[in-house]
Amino acid sequence: MTPAPIAVALDAPDLETAARWASLVTPHVSTVKVGLELYLRYGPDVIASVRGASGVRVFLDLKLHDIPNTVSGAARAVARLRPAILTVHAGGGPAMIRAAVEAAPHTAIAAVTVLTSLDEADLERIGLRGPADDAVRRLAALSVEAGATALVCSPHEVSAVRREVGDGITLITPGVRPAGAAVQDQARVATPEQALADGADLLVIGRPITGSPDPGAAAAAIAASLRRAS
Numbered sequence: 136m137t138p139a140p141i142a143v144a145l146d147a148p149d150l151e152t153a154a155r156w157a158s159l160v161t162p163h164v165s166t167v168k169v170g171l172e173l174y175l176r177y178g179p180d181v182i183a184s185v186r187g188a189s190g191v192r193v194f195l196d197l198k199l200h201d202i203p204n205t206v207s208g209a210a211r212a213v214a215r216l217r218p219a220i221l222t223v224h225a226g227g228g229p230a231m232i233r234a235a236v237e238a239a240p241h242t243a244i245a246a247v248t249v250l251t252s253l254d255e256a257d258l259e260r261i262g263l264r265g266p267a268d269d270a271v272r273r274l275a276a277l278s279v280e281a282g283a284t285a286l287v288c289s290p291h292e293v294s295a296v297r298r299e300v301g302d303g304i305t306l307i308t309p310g311v312r313p314a315g316a317a318v319q320d321q322a323r324v325a326t327p328e329q330a331l332a333d334g335a336d337l338l339v340i341g342r343p344i345t346g347s348p349d350p351g352a353a354a355a356a357i358a359a360s361l362r363r364a365s
């Protein structure tokens with residue numbers, strides 16, 4: 136069976152837990168995601184640990200955001216780990232995004248548009264007035280022009296972003312919650328089925344899977360539900 140287009144966020148406090156979650160979910164999902172918590176604690180070795188024997192695709196979610204020269208060096212430093220995807224913040228601007236793209240030619244650079252934890256009141260307070268859609272579409276367009284081949288946005292904006300950038304760009308949506316699951320610190324959320332129907336290529340799902348007593352079964356259930364819906 137083809138693994139579901141899900142990246143499981145391995146936001147674990149220790150490497151053993153992350154590696155265990157990775158091995159439990161790998162039969163059901165296409166990708167595992169390493170974020171700041173694990174990478175800052177364990178460094179590059181974490182990639183081999185979660186990749187394990189299965190060789191699952193690893194998404195390195197470091198959300199780089201600095202001047203172009205610094206991001207270029209950081210992207211070059213992690214490119215040797217061959218992550219399938221590496222994130223940078225779109226707000227770093229086109230020169231910074233291009234620097235990451237050029238420094239990591241074998242990795243898809245995904246530009247994070249507007250964090251899924253922000254609601255419209257938050258956006259207004261940080262100076263992004265108007266609907267999230269406007270800022271997300273603007274950041275998506277400039278990121279693609281700068282060479283990003285993937286974008287991170289919430290499921291709320293994914294159809295508008297698809298219209299903006301067309302096919303051929305990988306759209307990645309965190310902020311995904313199965314019906315009835317706790318929203319926690321996310322703000323702009325939708326179900327896995329809705330996110331996929333609206334045009335997402337890869338769904339990032341963390342706690343609804345890893346917080347379950349059986350992460351393998353939770354991943355399998357979401358994967359089965361996506362298959363039924365498609």
Ligand SMILES: O=c1ccn([C@@H]2O[C@H](COP(=O)(O)O)[C@@H](O)[C@H]2O)c(=O)[nH]1
Nearest residue numbers: 144170249250251309310339340341342
């Ligand atoms: O806008 C963004 C960008 C990245 N993330 C990351 O995705 C996961 C979501 O985890 P859940 O447990 O499903 O909430 C997490 O690793 C974030 O760092 C995001 O949520 N929003």
